[in-house]
Each structure stands twice: as C-alpha cells, then as structure tokens.
Amino acid sequence: MNRKVTVIGGAGNVGATVARAIAVKELADVVVIDIADQKAGGLALDMYQANPIEGSDARLIGGGDYADAAGSDIVVITSGVPRKPGMSRDDLLQVNYKIMQQVTEQIVKHCPNAIIVPVANPLDAMCQAVYRLSGFPRERVIGMAGVLDSARMRAFLAMELNVSVENIHAFVLGGHGDTMVPLPRYSTVAGIPITKLLSEERIKAICDRTASGGAEITKLVGTSAWYAPGSAVAEMVETILKDKKKILPCSVFLQGEYGIHDLFVGVPVKLGARGVEQIIQIELTQDEQAALAKSAAAVKELTDLIGV
Numbered sequence: 001m002n003r004k005v006t007v008i009g010g011a012g013n014v015g016a017t018v019a020r021a022i023a024v025k026e027l028a029d030v031v032v033i034d035i036a037d038q039k040a041g042g043l044a045l046d047m048y049q050a051n052p053i054e055g056s057d058a059r060l061i062g063g064g065d066y067a068d069a070a071g072s073d074i075v076v077i078t079s080g081v082p083r084k085p086g087m088s089r090d091d092l093l094q095v096n097y098k099i100m101q102q103v104t105e106q107i108v109k110h111c112p113n114a115i116i117v118p119v120a121n122p123l124d125a126m127c128q129a130v131y132r133l134s135g136f137p138r139e140r141v142i143g144m145a146g147v148l149d150s151a152r153m154r155a156f157l158a159m160e161l162n163v164s165v166e167n168i169h170a171f172v173l174g175g176h177g178d179t180m181v182p183l184p185r186y187s188t189v190a191g192i193p194i195t196k197l198l199s200e201e202r203i204k205a206i207c208d209r210t211a212s213g214g215a216e217i218t219k220l221v222g223t224s225a226w227y228a229p230g231s232a233v234a235e236m237v238e239t240i241l242k243d244k245k246k247i248l249p250c251s252v253f254l255q256g257e258y259g260i261h262d263l264f265v266g267v268p269v270k271l272g273a274r275g276v277e278q279i280i281q282i283e284l285t286q287d288e289q290a291a292l293a294k295s296a297a298a299v300k301e302l303t304d305l306i307g308v
C-alpha cells in the first residue's frame with residue numbers, strides 16, 4: 001500500500017486495536033512500535049496472518065526500531081500507562097509526560113512530515129506536550145478524545161431511545177476529563193435535537209454517564225478501555241488518509257477560538273489530508289461557555305504542572 005501509519009505503544013491494548021482496525025479496513029501499511037519490541041513484532045505478525053481471511057493487503061511489521069516508521073503519514077501515540085480503578089486520567093500526568101518526551105524525539109527524527117495523533121492520557125495535556133516538543137504546526141497534532149466521548153454518548157442515547165446508533169450525532173466539547181461538556185442542544189437523533197425527545201433528567205443522566213464513561217469501563221475491566229478508543233482513532237486515521245473532511249470533535253491547539261488561547265481543548269474540527277483544516281466555531285450559551293472555560297482551566301492546571 002502507499003500509505004503508512006505507525007502506532008507507538010502498538011503492543012498495548014489501545015495500540016493493537018488501532019493497528020488491527022487500520023489493517024482490516026485496508027487503510028494503510030502499519031508499523032507497530034513498542035518498548036515491548038518482541039510482543040510488537042509478534043502482534044504485527046499475528047495481525048498480518050489474519051489478512052488472508054480478512055481480505056486485506058495491508059503490510060504489518062512490528063518491533064522497537066523507529067527507523068521502520070520513516071515516511072509515515074500518521075503516527076499514533078498510544079504508549080503510556082493506562083488508568084487503574086480509582087485513578088483519574090490526571091493521575092497519569094508525570095509518567096506519561098516522560099514517555100511523550102521519549103517518543104516525540106523519535107517522531108521528529110524519523111517522521112518529520114507526519115500528522116501525530118496522541119491518545120495517551122491525560123489527553124489534552126499530552127497533546128500540548130507533544131506539540132511543544134515536536135515543534136510541528138498545530139494542524140498536525142490532533143488529539144483523540146472527542147470522537148470517543150461522543151461515541152459513548154451516542155451509544156447511551158441509542159440504548160435509551162432504542163434506535164440505531166447511526167441515527168445519532170452527539171456533540172461533546174472540552175477537555176477529556178470529568179469537566180468535559182456534552183452539548184444536548186447540538187445532539188440529534190435523525191436531525192431531531194435530543195432536547196425534544198428526552199426529559200431534562202434523562203439528558204443529564206446521559207451527559208453524566210458520558211463524562212464518567214471511561215471510569216465506568218475501568219472499574220468493570222480493571223484497566224482502561226480499548227475497543228471504543230481504538231475505533232475512534234481508526235475513524236480519525238481514515239478521515240485523514242481519505243481526505244474525507246469529516247467534522248469530528250478533536251483536541252486541538254486553540255489560539256483564540258472559543259475565547260481560549262494557547263491550549264489544547266476538544267472542539268469540532270474539519271479533518272482532511274492536511275490534518276486540521278478548519279476549527280468549527282459554534283455559538284454557545286453563557287452556561288455552555290462557562291462550562292467550556294472551566295474545562296479549559298482544568299487542562300491548563302495540568303499543562304502548567306509539566307510546564308508545556
């Protein structure tokens with residue numbers, strides 16, 4: 001194939017799910033890199049051996065050598081410590097920041113033209129670290145959070161209303177943490193705002209469950225989620241590689257948009273071959289704007305702690 005995606009941390013739960021989704025959809029060749037280099041090689045081989053059955057000619061290789069990543073169109077960063085029950089995403093700050101330092105240095109060296117999709121948590125702060133450390137333009141550092149958060153909200157709405165998940169659009173703004181801002185006004189079922197279909201109490205319950213959706217899985221599974229995060233990354237990768245110009249909620253570096261300056265926060269963006277091609281600005285009510293400002297402040301607390 002003529003497109004290439006590297007997944008750093010690809011021997012882990014989220015990374016392997018991303019690699020597998022890209023291969024099955026035949027979006028690109030995949031390089032799986034991990035400090036667990038043998039495991040990365042083994043998983044890549046296993047996934048490649050599924051290709052004859054899946055009908056995919058995506059090539060997969062894996063190991064610990066970043067030279068293999070050279071020429072990647074996209075580098076996904078899933079390397080990092082996951083949450084354990086009772087931990088917040090913010091608890092991972094220092095340890096995952098060190099990992100971002102190591103991997104970003106390698107990305108700059110081997111993939112200077114790639115689009116980077118950070119996934120490690122705390123997501124928005126890790127994006128900001130990668131952005132600062134890489135010196136890449138803001139169009140090429142795009143955090144995965146909102147696609148996952150809105151998928152969770154869509155799933156909860158589908159369960160509640162007993163309709164197809166495909167009929168549902170859900171809108172989530174803000175940092176990928178407890179302060180995220182689900183927007184019911186802009187969340188729809190076949191174009192109908194959910195505010196016309198559900199009571200305020202039910203909407204609040206669904207928004208709350210969305211905001212703590214990651215913790216819910218972590219508690220049940222014993223570590224953080226990987227299927228929905230993996231699918232969310234794959235959607236972003238597909239959108240970029242096919243230049244689809246889908247509008248997706250992503251964590252991007254805001255420079256005045258939504259009144260937020262020099263900070264990664266989740267907002268709707270148009271994704272295409274060049275990465276972030278447009279930041280979509282929508283009108284917010286006073287309450288929504290205040291909730292977004294609170295969420296941004298929570299991100300800033302973390303970026304200040306690591307000085308990025």
Ligand code: APR
Nearest residue numbers: 009011012013014034035036078079080081082119120121
């Ligand atoms: N370089 C390369 N790979 C690394 C490094 C490093 N410096 N440090 C850790 N890794 C690898 C681990 O070897 C492991 O295979 O990152 C992988 C992480 O995988 P898991 O422990 O299974 O974690 P996962 O559930 O995939 O989550 C990864 O994504 O959703 C977020 O909060 C989550 O920050 C976490 C990340």
